[in-house]
Amino acid sequence: MTTANKVKSNPSKSKLGIDVKDLKVHYDTPDGVVKAVDGVSFSLRQGERMALVGESGSGKSTLAMALMRLTRAPGRIAGGQVIVGGRDMLDLDEEEMRLQRLNEVALVPQGAMNSLNPVMKIKNQLLDGLYDHQVSGDEKMSKEQQVEIVEKLLIAVDLVPSVAEMYPHELSGGMKQRVAIAIATSMEPRVIVADEPTSALDVVVQRNVMQTLGRLQEGLHASIILIGHDMGLVAQFSDHVGVMYAGRLVEVGPVKTVFKSPKHPYTRLLIKSLPTLSNKKDFIGIPGLPATLLNLPEGCAFCLRIGKTNPNVIPWVNVAKDHFIQDCKNCSSYGK
Amino acid sequence: MPAVLEAKNVTKVFGGGFLSREEENVAVNDISMSLDQKNPKIVAVAGESGSGKTTLARLLLGIAAPTSGSVEYDGKDLTEISRKERREFRREVQPIFQDPYGSYNPFYKVDHVLFSPVKNFKMAQSRDEAVHMVNQALEMVGLVPEETLGRLPHQLSGGQRQRVMVARALLLKPRVILADEPVSAVDASLRATILDAVSRLNKELGIAVVYVTHDLTTAYQISDEIMILYKGNLVEAGSVETVIKKPAHPYTQLLIDSIPEADPNKRWGKLDMKKTQEKIVTAPSVGWRS
Numbered sequence: 217m218t219t220a221n222k223v224k225s226n227p228s229k230s231k232l233g234i235d236v237k238d239l240k241v242h243y244d245t246p247d248g249v250v251k252a253v254d255g256v257s258f259s260l261r262q263g264e265r266m267a268l269v270g271e272s273g274s275g276k277s278t279l280a281m282a283l284m285r286l287t288r289a290p291g292r293i294a295g296g297q298v299i300v301g302g303r304d305m306l307d308l309d310e311e312e313m314r315l316q317r318l319n320e321v322a323l324v325p326q327g328a329m330n331s332l333n334p335v336m337k338i339k340n341q342l343l344d345g346l347y348d349h350q351v352s353g354d355e356k357m358s359k360e361q362q363v364e365i366v367e368k369l370l371i372a373v374d375l376v377p378s379v380a381e382m383y384p385h386e387l388s389g390g391m392k393q394r395v396a397i398a399i400a401t402s403m404e405p406r407v408i409v410a411d412e413p414t415s416a417l418d419v420v421v422q423r424n425v426m427q428t429l430g431r432l433q434e435g436l437h438a439s440i441i442l443i444g445h446d447m448g449l450v451a452q453f454s455d456h457v458g459v460m461y462a463g464r465l466v467e468v469g470p471v472k473t474v475f476k477s478p479k480h481p482y483t484r485l486l487i488k489s490l491p492t493l494s495n496k497k498d499f500i501g502i503p504g505l506p507a508t509l510l511n512l513p514e515g516c517a518f519c520l521r522i523g524k525t526n527p528n529v530i531p532w533v534n535v536a537k538d539h540f541i542q543d544c545k546n547c548s549s550y551g552k
Numbered sequence: 553m554p555a556v557l558e559a560k561n562v563t564k565v566f567g568g569g570f571l572s573r574e575e576e577n578v579a580v581n582d583i584s585m586s587l588d589q590k591n592p593k594i595v596a597v598a599g600e601s602g603s604g605k606t607t608l609a610r611l612l613l614g615i616a617a618p619t620s621g622s623v624e625y626d627g628k629d630l631t632e633i634s635r636k637e638r639r640e641f642r643r644e645v646q647p648i649f650q651d652p653y654g655s656y657n658p659f660y661k662v663d664h665v666l667f668s669p670v671k672n673f674k675m676a677q678s679r680d681e682a683v684h685m686v687n688q689a690l691e692m693v694g695l696v697p698e699e700t701l702g703r704l705p706h707q708l709s710g711g712q713r714q715r716v717m718v719a720r721a722l723l724l725k726p727r728v729i730l731a732d733e734p735v736s737a738v739d740a741s742l743r744a745t746i747l748d749a750v751s752r753l754n755k756e757l758g759i760a761v762v763y764v765t766h767d768l769t770t771a772y773q774i775s776d777e778i779m780i781l782y783k784g785n786l787v788e789a790g791s792v793e794t795v796i797k798k799p800a801h802p803y804t805q806l807l808i809d810s811i812p813e814a815d816p817n818k819r820w821g822k823l824d825m826k827k828t829q830e831k832i833v834t835a836p837s838v839g840w841r842s
Contacts, residue, residue, distance in 0.1 A: 271740075446740065
């Protein structure tokens with residue numbers, strides 16, 4: 217398939233945060249290869265926020281894990297490059313990659329409630345990563361230093377310092393997610409991957425947590441990749457949006473342009489399927505079922521969903537400033 | 553004519569028994585609501601986790617008994633009705649639950665959840681009539697019978713599974729459907745089709761619907777009336793247009809202000825969180841607004 221070689225037209229102005237080139241993640245199954253991520257390319261400057269959206273099964277979480285190089289068998293990274301800080305992370309050996317995590321790329325996982333260790337105090341979980349990456353050199357941190365670092369990290373995510381002495385079960389969902397954010401930002405990473413960080417939270421808490429995450433990311437001048445299916449959250453939080461369908465990026469662009477004039481039919485339907493508070497009866501479902509990724513043919517996957525014949529090659533076209541789509545001649549006017 | 557289903561000042565308290573060391577937890581505090589027979593509506597019960605919305609739903613379904621107050625079905629207290637009446641109640645008030653997968657036995661084909669209630673409640677005179685009813689119900693919720701019947705639950709998508717559940721409820725010709733977060737486990741793109749099916753049951757067949765949800769946008773889309781719950785209390789209720797467009801209680805205002813709208817030009821979070829939260833603690837319930 218055609219891929220975007222450069223998503224941003226002018227990367228020279230500010231430093232590149234992350235550059236993903238033609239990334240492929242495949243699952244080997246007895247029935248054939250499942251191409252969960254099929255040649256995805258995008259790049260993000262430092263301090264920029266990008267959201268990757270799509271239905272379940274579109275490959276967005278698989279992509280997030282691949283960016284951290286945490287893909288698990290039977291999945292494997294089948295090709296491409298993930299360049300952070302001038303180094304291709306897919307070239308590193310396991311030990312080098314382990315040191316990159318948290319230090320260069322950090323993950324805010326989906327459902328922090330399950331990512332914290334239930335039998336460890338919060339302060340030790342915050343320090344764990346720092347010890348492991350030997351922030352203080354070979355010498356052990358003094359007690360005072362530890363207390364100081366933990367307090368600083370907790371205050372940065374709007375938690376009171378006394379949380380340090382607590383266990384995860386004593387915290388609410390929102391507080392646990394804040395701890396996860398504190399851990400992810402503890403080593404001031406260049407790139408933060410946030411995989412549906414607030415999908416289990418109530419709206420008021422969600423807004424609060426996202427504002428904290430945004431403030432920290434801005435302070436660190438880090439790039440953030442937000443994975444999610446909530447187009448509303450994307451519209452509120454992100455500067456850029458990438459829409460995924462069947463493991464491929466079908467549209468990438470600035471949030472305001474994409475929401476105002478979506479060019480790919482799938483993006484159009486995604487936005488239309490959202491209920492709003494302004495006008496009633498204006499939301500419709502997307503017809504058909506998401507594509508099965510097993511033995512998916514080359515070419516436009518969305519054509520298959522809406523019962524059109526799919527052309528073999530679909531060009532990646534620049535439709536406006538920083539705005540790219542997979543321009544399929546058979547389905548591009550669908551749902552207009 | 554009495555209401556089909558009515559909650560009269562129901563309160564549900566958990567814990568805090570004679571020997572209990574735990575504090576009392578008032579999950580639902582003195583809430584009343586009724587579903588009219590003549591003019592069946594869609595009533596949304598909205599709130600965040602811990603608001604008591606699911607407990608209220610369980611009280612209405614007769615799965616839990618209220619600590620005080622009563623739930624009445626056709627004017628009769630649910631705790632006092634006969635076995636025969638209870639059976640009738642079980643047919644006429646149909647639940648739809650959150651997780652469309654949990655309602656299925658994974659080893660049985662989906663036909664099982666559709667045909668067994670028809671058999672149990674003797675809804676059809678013959679096998680042919682049962683097949684006809686099932687097909688009709690599936691079509692009503694936008695499913696193609698040939699593509700749905702004969703399959704195992706895991707072979708259907710989440711959206712299809714949930715629509716089969718709506719069809720199942722429909723087969724029993726209920727007067728009330730009580731849907732507890734029916735779309736929160738399905739993809740956003742599929743929510744519209746399920747909610748549309750529920751809404752059509754109300755409009756075309758005159759079934760009253762209680763829609764329990766945390767999502768004010770979908771509640772706004774399909775309901776006629778809305779009740780906002782906060783920590784077990786009803787803080788604001790009324791016509792959905794009034795409550796959503798001109799919220800009067802600070803909690804409703806905060807909820808609406810925190811909804812991420814899919815429009816980058818409409819920024820969320822204009823209210824000051826701390827000040828609003830202080831107001832919520834002291835603000836009295838606004839009550840019913842038409």
